[in-house]
Amino acid sequence: MNADLSLYLVTDPALCGARGVVETVRQAVDGGVRIVQLRDKAATDAEIVDQLVDLSHAIDGRALLVVNDRLDAAIAARERGARVDGVHLGQGDASVLRAREALGPDAVIGLTANSPAHLEAVLALPPGTVDHLGVGVIRPTLTKPDHPPALGIEGFRAFAAASPLPCVAIGGVGIDDTEALREAGAAGLAVVSALCAADDPRREAAQFRRRWHAGAAPRILSIAGSDPSGGAGIQADLKSIAANGGYGMAVITALTAQNTEGVRGVHVPPTDFLQAQLEAVSDDITLDAVKIGMLADAEVIRTVVAWLDVVRPPVVVLDPVMVATSGDRLLDPEAEGELRRLLRHADLITPNLAELAVLAGRVPTDWPDALAAAEELSADVGAMVLVKGGHLPGDEAPDALIDAPRGRRQEFAGARITTRNTHGTGCSLSSALATRLAKGEDAPTAVAGARAWLRESLREGEALRVGRGQGPISHFAGLWARGGLDTRPTAAVVEADWWRQISATRTAIDELPFIRALADGTLAREPFLFYLAQDALYLRDYARVLAEAARLASTSEEQAFWANSAHGSIVGELELHAAWLTPSQGVGAATFSARPAPATTAYLDHLRSVAFGGDYEELIAAVLPCFWLYTDLGRRLHAGEFGAYARDPRHPYASWLATYADAAFEEATRRAIEFVATAAAAAEPEKRGRMLRAFEVSSAHELAFFAAPLEGHPVV
């Protein structure tokens, strides 16, 4: 079997001292030891069997367990239910052939070797008898007083180069040998005193592990479904693993026919082929983490559980996928029970709120209750749970990491990002977490790092322009930006994009009874005057907001432009209003005597909050709809798009209609669009997102403003 030998602990009862062997092993495995060898020369066989039973419980499938020399004890411990994976034999110990025969083809059998004669003997054995060699000693050591002459790093290198089998370096290995031995071809480090005698074996093991893996990408396997549109499933996983610094692999559980709009079909290939895929990977490649996604049905789950039972990867992240972002089912409802059996194999489970409800067996009432449910689940299955708040209503998208066995809980707050591109966020997040945990990050660090990456990728998703539904995130957005690959849009693209973003609002404006009646001249005087009185109030403060834009502008050209626009609003447009509202008096107090309607107050509150937040770019984005929507409407009214009467001089509101089709106003709008689009194109993604949001919100206020006059003022 292809065992992970990277960090190999050999026990020594004397060095473990009062802490004891079992507790030392438990802590060292927590820190990343992948294989434990029980070595106790003085113990009787019966004592060895007892110790193997205890160690097997303490390790709980998180690392391999072998025993030095005592083949019969290994067999007896297995008979008592202990999980003993194999033996390590010395040259003078029991025969490796007998061990293979007794323990079976999946057992891990190691053999001590350090001379050319030993190598020759190994080569003479039938293939598959021995899995790896323990090669040493590297340095003189007290834990093996009868050791042969030390090989040193160079001696080890020569031996490993000649060996057909993986070689573990053993004997006097300390943490500072990590890099040299890895470079000399070691499949792993066997450590005795450096871990047994450590004050904190967990921390020491983690340190070894970090140094052993430093500079190498962790090897991450995704076991999941395929999404041919590339946003979710294994396609998302591979991108996420790569973006987070891992080497990605994928075993496919099911094929889906889906895109950003939904799932059209699911095909589950026969599970023997799933098993063949899994074994093809694990027989050859040491896995640093496994991420599990879509499992489709109970038989698939059973196949994965059986494989995990044998391979036991060091990190397992389970995303309990049940329903796609689009609402389509990805797990047979009858398989939910089977999924529970998989939970105990996971180190981290990442349910969304709906999945948490299924796994916890109750529907949480709110976010604090979801954390309580996650606590119950975490305690029940002995794994960490990351509850995801992506589907919460409101402006926040928090996640929370619950680790009941260690009594830890941490919340990660974050404002919701306004985007439709959320397809595959769950897949992407769990793969990022698997990759980061495999690098040796602790869970809170991994969650914080994965979330920061995810948020950047969410913000840039729209720029990919993939699909008409809920599009993907941009997995490599950060990498592209840092690599100097310019993914920023041009001003022309921003202009086209933003216009498209508000297309629903524009259509809604066109369809308003107010606009229709205004165009065909049937609009009663009362709602029209209501509209003008509100617009007068609006323009007075809009002019102040434009003056603030002038104050914040960094070029004199823009300063002059906004100042001029402010002047135009308070003088030009208002004169027109006053001519209707207070014909004999011109602009004066009476022009502003109306009580502001809720739509007016809401719009102005929005503009003022952006204006006095002090961000120039966001501010000019917020004032743009008032230019753009009116110019567009004015042009189309004039062009006869709403009926020929709108361009007739006898139209009751002809003077009003003419103002907004005016060539000078159109030119001002063109420049305003250019300033805003240029600023947005140059902005960081985060700021560009805020600008778009301010623009969309103002557009929505324009719609509400146009709707208000006829809410309570029927068309005549």
Ligand SMILES: Nc1ncnc2c1ncn2[C@@H]1O[C@H](COP(=O)(O)OP(=O)(O)OP(=O)(O)O)[C@@H](O)[C@H]1O
């Ligand atoms: N609009 C958003 N803004 C910020 N973060 C978000 C947003 N939507 C989702 N997230 C984050 O994305 C991650 C996935 O959460 P979510 O609850 O959407 O999972 P999911 O339903 O499993 O996803 P999927 O639909 O891809 O399976 C979480 O970290 C969540 O906080």
Ligand SMILES: Cc1ncc(CO)c(N)n1
């Ligand atoms: C294949 C696959 N896995 C997971 C999800 C969850 O979003 C999806 N939509 N498709």
Ligand SMILES: [Mg+2]
């Ligand atoms: Mg999900």
